[in-house]
Amino acid sequence: MKAVTLARGTIAAAVGALALATGMHAWPQARSCMDRAPSTSQGADFVTVAALQSLAVVSITVVGAGNERAFAGAMPPSARGGQGAGRGFASGFIFQRDGYILTSAHAVTGAQTISVATADQRRFDAELVGLDRRTDVALLRISASNLPVVTVVRRSELCPGERVAAIGAxxxxxxxxxxxxxxxxPRYVAGGNAVPLIQMDVTLNPGSSGGPLFDEQGNVVGMNSMIYSATGGYSGLSFSLPIDIAMRVAQELRATGRVTRSHIGARTQPLTSELAPAFGLEAALGALVVRVDADSPAEMAGLRSGDVVLAVGDAAAMPYAEVQERVASASSGSRLNLRVWRHRAPLTVQVRVAPDAPDVAPKLVARAETGEVRFGLELAERKGVSGIGLLAPGLYVQAVSGSAQRAGLRDGDALLAVNDVQVAGLRDFDAAIRSVADSDTVALLIARGSTRSYVPILPRVFGRTTLTP
Incomplete structure (x- = not known):
């Protein structure tokens, strides 16, 4: 779950066609919402939704390189000169029976390996098909078939007051x-790349990113993306990407592995009802230019800060989102006629459209299938008596990689047992794992501070079936 920090006012996301510069604006759908037939329910009962739709909700574990921990809830990277990597959690949902899964791009950015756990407790290594940082969408694929899928309704006209529910991890x-x-x-958030979002008061926390947002009928209407917070924790403001946008991006990622857009190099914000009078306009429509990139098509066309792009082409004044979409969807190399308002007078500016550089999904690191030594653990024995500020005698993790890293072990963990066999040193540990096969699950009893828990080391060969196009 991505957090927008109030103190810094930033979101880690890529710049889009006409990027939002400031403001957190909504365009209420008052008329259409008043015409909406009232719900017959007195409050949604999400029991059936949870029972049916949660079968298609997956939990995602990500091991990354440690240099892009954009998602909250990740363990800190190893302190040993970057030898270790962070581990984090996210959510996702299956929308096609042949293994295609949607999740948040920020949750898998920088990933070395991605594993997916389905509702029936099966685990798979996932392929990162593609991602799009602008909308925060990533497409994964696992090698499975006949999977349960969510019910998707392609609607973004949710009204304030409608009840919704999120499922995730x-x-x-x-x-x-x-x-x-x-x-x-929709709501436009500062730094959010002019992407319309659903604002809600549904509780999201680290690990919720990428999970589905359901309406009262159990249809997926959004993909949960981020919160707005002064502390990094949930404070009553959460946001979900409308499902029609997420599905449109997913289709392009599946077809080509990337999303192609256009831009003109102008950074804009919505023209609100408070700002409109300052520019001599009555209607809160159009995109207010706040910056023009150097050497961009916008600069060459003569656009400047303070211009209001009212419309693209000969259309009437457009809502901000429509101006954004018209530019982003224009063909690279084409020319657009922009209806511009400058110094309280209209003019037309012709601007050339340039291609945006698409996000390219990195290749994931293939996990070792055989020959892994001690599950990827580098261990050290500590002998002698314990004392104030000293570690107790025993077996400790010095560095971690591979299967143990994916399980969440980290430097400084004390290793107490393998399954039900106590271990006090390397000789005990090696004897306990001597008969362990790559197809076996192993439980390691770990002490971290004052907490003890068994951690499963999953079979080193699960989910390795080769994916075919």
């Missing part, structure tokens, strides 16, 4: 459901 707690109401739709 906050802090790794799988298939957790939280519910609330839509607060505003």
């Amino acid at each position: 906050p802090f790794g707690f799988e298939h957790s459901l939280t519910a609330g109401v839509v607060s505003a739709n």
Whole structure:
């Protein structure tokens, strides 16, 4: 789950066609919402939704290089000169029976390996088909068939007050459901690349990223993306990407592995009802230019800060989102006629459209199938008596990689047992794992501070079936 920090006012996301510079604006759909037939329910009962739709919700574990921990909830990288890597959690949902899964791009950025756990407790290594940082969408694929899928409704006209529910794995707690109401739709968040979002009061936490947002009928209407917070924790403001946008991006990622857009090099924000009078306009329509990139098509066309792009082509004044979409979807190399408002007078500016550089999904690191020594653990024995500020005698993790890293072990963990066999040193540990096969699951008893818990080391050969196009 990506957090927008109030103190810094930033979001880690890529710049789009006309990037939003400031403001957090909504365009209420008051008329269409008033015409909406009232719900017959007195409050949504999401029990059936959870029982049916959660079968298609997956939990995602990501091991990354440690240099792009954009998602919250990740363990810190190893302190040994970057030898270790962070481990984090996210959510996702299956939307096609042949193994295609949607999740958040920020949750898998920088990943070395991605594993997916389905509702029936099967685990798979996932292929990263493609990602798009602008909309924060990533497409994964696992080698499976006849999977349960969510029901998707391609609608973005959710009204404030409608009840919605999210299912995901906050802090790794799988298939957790939280519910609330839509607060505003669409909402444009500062630094959010002019992407319309569904604002709600549904509780999201680290690990919720990429999970589905359901309406009262159990249809997926959004993909949970981020919160807005002064502390990094949930404070009542959460955001979901409308599902029609997510599905459109997913289709392009599946077809080509990347999303192709255009830009003109102008950074804009919505022209609000508060700002419109300052520019001599009555209607809060159009895109207000706040910056023009050097050597960009916008600069060459003469656009400048303070211009209001009212419309693209001969159309009437457009809402901000429509101006954005017209530019982003224009063919690279084509020319657009922009209706511009400057110094309280209209003019037309012709601008050439340039291609955006698409996000390219990195190749994931293939996990070792055989020959892994001690599950990827580098261990050291500590002998002698314990004392104040000293570690107790025993077997400790010095560095971690491979299967142990994916399981969440980290430097400084004390290793106490293998399955039900106590271990006090390397000789005990090696004797305990001597008969372990790559197809076996092994439980390691770990002490981390004052906490003890068994951690499963999963079979080193699961999910390795080769994916075919």
